[in-house]
Amino acid sequence: xxxxxxxxxxxxxxxxxxxxxxxxxxxxxxxxxxxxxxxxxxxxxxxxxxxxxxxxxxxxxxxxxxxxxxxxxxxxxxxxxxxxxxxxxxxxxxxxxxxxxxxxxxxxxxxxxxxxxxxxxxxxxxxxxxxxxxxxxxxxxxxxxxxxxxxxxxxxxxxxxxxxxxxxxxxxx
Numbered sequence: 593x594x595x596x597x598x599x600x601x602x603x604x605x606x607x608x609x610x611x612x613x614x615x616x617x618x619x620x621x622x623x624x625x626x627x628x629x630x631x632x633x634x635x636x637x638x639x640x641x642x643x644x645x646x647x648x649x650x651x652x653x654x655x656x657x658x659x660x661x662x663x664x665x666x667x668x669x670x671x672x673x674x675x676x677x678x679x680x681x682x683x684x685x686x687x688x689x690x691x692x693x694x695x696x697x698x699x700x701x702x703x704x705x706x707x708x709x710x711x712x713x714x715x716x717x718x719x720x721x722x723x724x725x726x727x728x729x730x731x732x733x734x735x736x737x738x739x740x741x742x743x744x745x746x747x748x749x750x751x752x753x754x755x756x757x758x759x760x761x762x763x764x765x
Contacts, residue, residue: 615640655714
């Protein structure tokens with residue numbers, strides 16, 4: 593967690609009202625999390641808007657940038673723009689609790705809130721399930737279509753009389 597301290601938003605000493613923070617994230621940020629990413633070479637700007645109230649904090653986290661993905665069809669790398677925004681309410685309580693996705697409770701003794709996990713989740717949710725390069729040609733799509741499994745229509749076949757007899761027995765019970 594020490595390496596994530598760069599993503600602390602210190603709210604103690606700030607007046608009530610709106611405050612802006614800006615973070616730049618790259619591959620080193622994502623390496624702090626022990627997970628495998630589906631992208632490489634991220635170049636992302638994060639704008640954090642904190643609205644401080646007397647009893648709670650409102651965070652609006654906007655990400656905007658580019659990540660490099662691998663096309664599912666051609667295996668070529670391509671740059672994909674990502675843009676996303678989340679809003680989170682942070683309230684004060686006895687202990688840390690993030691069981692509600694929209695409200696996070698932090699200890700009332702804390703003086704800063706770490707936004708690293710929220711940034712990470714925001715970026716991960718911005719990555720598309722299907723990664724298709726804008727450079728995929730019509731020819732590639734035709735080849736893919738030709739080798740894709742086709743739905744086979746089931747033709748009604750004449751049923752076997754032995755099965756019909758069994759069905760009649762089943763229906764009687």
